[in-house]
Amino acid sequence: MSILIDKNTRLLVQGITGNEGLFHTTQMVAYGTNVVAGVRPGKGGEWVLDGKIPVFDSVKLAVEVTGANAAVIFVPARFAADAMFEGADAGLPLIVCITEGIPVQDMMRVRNYLDQKGVRLVGPNCPGLLTPGEAKVGIIPGDIAIPGDIGVVSRSGTLTYEVLYALKLVNKGVSTCVGIGGDPVNGTNFIDCLDMFENDPQTDKVVLIGEIGGTDEEKAAEFIAAKMTKPAAAFIAGQTAPPGKRMGHAGAIIEGGAGTAADKVKALEEAGVRVAKHPGEIPALLK
Amino acid sequence: MKLHEYQSKQIFAKYGVPIPKGRVAATAEEAKQIAQELGGRVVIKSQVLVGGRGKAGGIRLAKNPKEAEEVATAILGMEIKGLPVRKVLVDEAANIEQEIYLGVTNDRAARKPVMMASAAGGVDIEEVARETPEKIIKVHIDPLLGLRDFQGRDIAAFLDLRRDLWRDFGDIASGLWQAYVESDATLAEINPLVISKDKRLVALDGKMLIDDNALFRHADLAEMRDTDVEAAAEAEARKYGLAYIKLDGQIGCMVNGAGLAMTTMDIVKLFGGEPANFLDIGGGAGAEKVAAALRIILSDTNVRAVLLNIFGGITRCDEVARGILAAMKEVKPQAPMVVRLVGTNAEEGRKLLAEARMITAETLTEAAQKAVEAAK
Numbered sequence: 001m002s003i004l005i006d007k008n009t010r011l012l013v014q015g016i017t018g019n020e021g022l023f024h025t026t027q028m029v030a031y032g033t034n035v036v037a038g039v040r041p042g043k044g045g046e047w048v049l050d051g052k053i054p055v056f057d058s059v060k061l062a063v064e065v066t067g068a069n070a071a072v073i074f075v076p077a078r079f080a081a082d083a084m085f086e087g088a089d090a091g092l093p094l095i096v097c098i099t100e101g102i103p104v105q106d107m108m109r110v111r112n113y114l115d116q117k118g119v120r121l122v123g124p125n126c127p128g129l130l131t132p133g134e135a136k137v138g139i140i141p142g143d144i145a146i147p148g149d150i151g152v153v154s155r156s157g158t159l160t161y162e163v164l165y166a167l168k169l170v171n172k173g174v175s176t177c178v179g180i181g182g183d184p185v186n187g188t189n190f191i192d193c194l195d196m197f198e199n200d201p202q203t204d205k206v207v208l209i210g211e212i213g214g215t216d217e218e219k220a221a222e223f224i225a226a227k228m229t230k231p232a233a234a235f236i237a238g239q240t241a242p243p244g245k246r247m248g249h250a251g252a253i254i255e256g257g258a259g260t261a262a263d264k265v266k267a268l269e270e271a272g273v274r275v276a277k278h279p280g281e282i283p284a285l286l287k
Numbered sequence: 288m289k290l291h292e293y294q295s296k297q298i299f300a301k302y303g304v305p306i307p308k309g310r311v312a313a314t315a316e317e318a319k320q321i322a323q324e325l326g327g328r329v330v331i332k333s334q335v336l337v338g339g340r341g342k343a344g345g346i347r348l349a350k351n352p353k354e355a356e357e358v359a360t361a362i363l364g365m366e367i368k369g370l371p372v373r374k375v376l377v378d379e380a381a382n383i384e385q386e387i388y389l390g391v392t393n394d395r396a397a398r399k400p401v402m403m404a405s406a407a408g409g410v411d412i413e414e415v416a417r418e419t420p421e422k423i424i425k426v427h428i429d430p431l432l433g434l435r436d437f438q439g440r441d442i443a444a445f446l447d448l449r450r451d452l453w454r455d456f457g458d459i460a461s462g463l464w465q466a467y468v469e470s471d472a473t474l475a476e477i478n479p480l481v482i483s484k485d486k487r488l489v490a491l492d493g494k495m496l497i498d499d500n501a502l503f504r505h506a507d508l509a510e511m512r513d514t515d516v517e518a519a520a521e522a523e524a525r526k527y528g529l530a531y532i533k534l535d536g537q538i539g540c541m542v543n544g545a546g547l548a549m550t551t552m553d554i555v556k557l558f559g560g561e562p563a564n565f566l567d568i569g570g571g572a573g574a575e576k577v578a579a580a581l582r583i584i585l586s587d588t589n590v591r592a593v594l595l596n597i598f599g600g601i602t603r604c605d606e607v608a609r610g611i612l613a614a615m616k617e618v619k620p621q622a623p624m625v626v627r628l629v630g631t632n633a634e635e636g637r638k639l640l641a642e643a644r645m646i647t648a649e650t651l652t653e654a655a656q657k658a659v660e661a662a663k
Contacts, residue, residue: 020571020601078503100570103471103501104393108430111398127600139570139600141630156546157570158598161630162651165598182545184395211546214395237549240534240556241565248530248545248567250500251395256413261553278554280652 002131002176003151003196003203004094004122005070009135012037012068012092014083015075016048016055020098024074024139025049031142033135037062059083059090070094072128072137080124081106088119095187096137097124104250107185114187121187125249127157127179130164140164140177148173150286151197153190154209155182155216155251159237162279163209170283175203182249184213190220198228205231205286208273210264212238213252217264225271233285234268235276236261288497291334293376294511295493298470299477302462306490309378318359321377322352328380331358333365333372336516338411343367348380370515381491386479387446388412389460391428391467393474400428400467402460404442409479434464448482455488470508471501520583527579529568536561537591537662539584539622541577543568543602551596554651560659563590570601577610578617585620592623592662596654599630608636615643623661627654 011028015021016038026049029035035053040046044057056062059071071087073080073095080099087095095114102124114121122129128138133147139157145164152174154160160179167174178193180186190208197203206228210217217236224232239261241247243254254260265275274285290298293311300306308325311334312318322329333345340346345367349355355377365372386409394401405423407415416423424445426438439457448456459480467475474496481491502509514522524531530545534552538560542548545567552562564587568580584593597607608628627648628636637647646661648654 024601077500101500103498103504104473105400105430105468105471105498105501108393108398108400112429112431141600144630154546156544158542158544158600158602159546159550161598161600162547162550165629184393185398209546211549235550237546237553239553240562241549241552242532242534245532245565246530247532247549247565252545252549277557278652279550280650 002134003193003200004176004178005129005131005135005137007032007034007134009137010034010036010067010069011137012039012059012062012066012071014039014059014071014073014087016040016053017043018074021074022048025053027142028136031136033137036066036068059086059092063090063092068092070137071096073097073099075099077101081110084110084121085113088114088117092119094120094122096122096128098126098128098138100125102183104183104185107183111185111187122178123181123186125183126181126186127160129179130174130177132174138179140179144168145177146173148175149202149204150174151193151200151203151206152177152209153193153206154179155211155249156209156237159279160209163207163235163282166280167283172283172286175200182211182251184251190216191223194220194223194228198230203230205233207282207286208232208234210234210236211249211252212241212247212254212261213259215259218267221267221271221273224273231286232273233276233282234273235279235282236264288499288502288512289336289516290495290497290511291336291374291513292332292493293334293374295475295495296490298466298495299462299490299493302465304459304462304466304477304490305488306493307378307381309376311374311376312359313374315356315359315363318375318377319352319356322349322355325377325379329355330378330380331355331362332376332378333362333367334374334376335367335370335372336513337368337370340367345372373515381481381489382484383481384484385482387481388415388478389463389480390474390476390478391463394427397427399430402426402428402434402438402442402464404446406446412478428464433468434461452482452486452488459488459490470495471498471505472496473498520586524583527576529566529576529580529583531583532565533587534562534564535589536563537589538658539563539587539590539593540596541566541568541580541584541593542596543570543572543598547596547598551594551651551655554655555594555659558655558659560655560662563587568602572602572610573606574610574613577607578614581611581614582618585618585622590622592625592658593620594654594658595624595626596651597628599628599633603632604628604630604636605632605639608639612639612643625654625658625661627651
């Protein structure tokens with residue numbers, strides 16, 4: 001077991017013919033992910049990866065022909081909202097959007113539309129998902145994690161790799177890793193993932209990686225205190241971040257004194273979560 | 288990206304929001320000219336992108352064109368919170384009966400826009416929100432439907448507006464909403480929206496923040512950027528698509544990924560150093576971008592050591608290594624450099640860097656400790 005993706009996932013790649021799309025499709029296939037289709041309007045009928053994966057003009061057609069049940073999006077920011085609307089209209093239950101830099105008003109419209117359709121969105125501005133040994137959807141390097149019982153959920157990309165790698169170095173494995181993304185308005189949040197991990201028989205403990213900005217970590221802390229039986233460890237990035245400055249991620253900003261790392265650490269510790277001072281400490285906190 | 292008051296008000300006016308008669312001036316002579324055209328009393332308002340202009344003496348009344356010229360001369364020579372006043376807005380002075388606050392912003396927790404209003408306008412709305420939250424109404428707007436007329440009426444009723452102003456108020460609320468949507472704003476605010484003695488609604492002051500991620504579809508707004516508020520290095524970084532924020536420490540940091548970049552700063556501090564900057568080269572950065580990043584870090588004369596922390600995913604470590612080598616040939620850094628490469632093509636990257644004399648590290652903690660040591 002795992003959450004969101006496994007070896008039965010039939011993946012469709014939106015933006016499969018671009019540089020990023022093609023590079024990461026190759027990586028996903030090499031990892032063993034079942035990539036069944038690609039979409040690139042205007043290139044329908046072509047094939048990529050030496051004739052292994054068919055390209056379609058629309059998501060709807062790709063789903064009809066291949067039975068895809070999840071999409072990963074690599075299209076540029078200006079087309080990304082449309083790609084998500086298209087995926088939702090084609091009836092896909094899971095959409096993972098890697099694209100960074102999508103306007104926040106686009107994301108508010110997308111999120112509200114997808115909620116009405118009952119579509120689960122992961123991202124945007126995220127590294128995607130990895131269920132070690134089974135499938136990866138997105139850009140997390142496959143070789144930095146091994147299968148195991150730790151569920152990982154994170155707002156960051158490379159910081160997540162750092163944590164996965166630290167776990168692997170001490171031979172600790174991961175059930176599923178979910179990168180939920182660094183944007184102020186996204187799809188799946190910490191609580192959604194914590195809830196899924198709590199109900200996943202393969203997951204025995206959880207790592208939460210947060211950062212400054214917003215109040216999602218505080219809400220996650222409330223959820224952990226009220227609902228979770230599995231132990232959790234956490235790390236919060238941005239202790240040294242100055243207020244009022246957007247730290248790379250659109251969502252990583254301390255506004256009006258709210259969203260500081262100190263507040264989040266305090267809320268998590270009060271909920272019984274062990275908070276690491278640096279990512280290298282996380283494996284020890286999971287003992 | 289912040290817009291000036293005069294820019295924000297011009298945008299509001301395009302959507303039917305009434306604003307005072309007036310124009311922006313770059314010289315005292317122009318200010319005098321505008322005051323002459325307007326006739327009567329005018330208000331001269333410094334156009335700088337900081338709050339507290341009034342308290343700093345950057346907003347003053349003038350009774351006639353001659354006085355307008357004098358006041359404009361004084362204000363145009365000012366610096367407010369370190370920013371030079373390059374332009375003043377010359378508006379006809381209003382006779383104010385009541386001041387209202389009206390704004391639209393993103394509520395990230397609700398994932399919806401929210402329109403906020405208060406009859407306690409003209410002051411810092413965050414202060415009102417803290418001290419007397421019952422004086423503010425918040426109305427969430429469905430981003431797929433937009434502001435509905437009834438929502439505007441609900442706000443007017445909450446504000447206890449005279450009923451003969453409800454229709455005008457509704458038009459203003461709807462104009463502000465349209466300005467927010469069509470400009471991809473993250474904030475569109477009228478503070479104060481005044482009721483004048485002759486019972487008209489006028490947007491006396493305006494503020495807009497535009498989503499930087501949406502500027503690709505707003506070339507006209509992108510041109511309005513005031514670069515005075517940006518440090519030169521930050522402007523240079525933006526040109527290369529790098530996220531750079533200067534801080535006061537001695538250890539320059541170059542990292543891929545925002546979360547990891549913040550973590551790298553935090554860990555430098557944890558081991559007794561102070562980070563000189565936040566710098567995220569982003570995903571998939573090529574050699575040219577890396578070279579620009581290194582130049583920007585080294586342009587900060589406080590930097591005593593540089594810490595490069597790259598965890599390859601989209602970013603390929605060999606590309607980064609090539610960028611570092613190119614930049615080093617060009618800038619010949621004096622500061623010691625600590626490099627840590629992991630992930631995609633890390634082995635190739637390390638081989639490329641073996642020829643350059645750099646301190647290498649395996650883990651982030653080791654890299655941070657070595658950088659702190661090297662900066663001493």
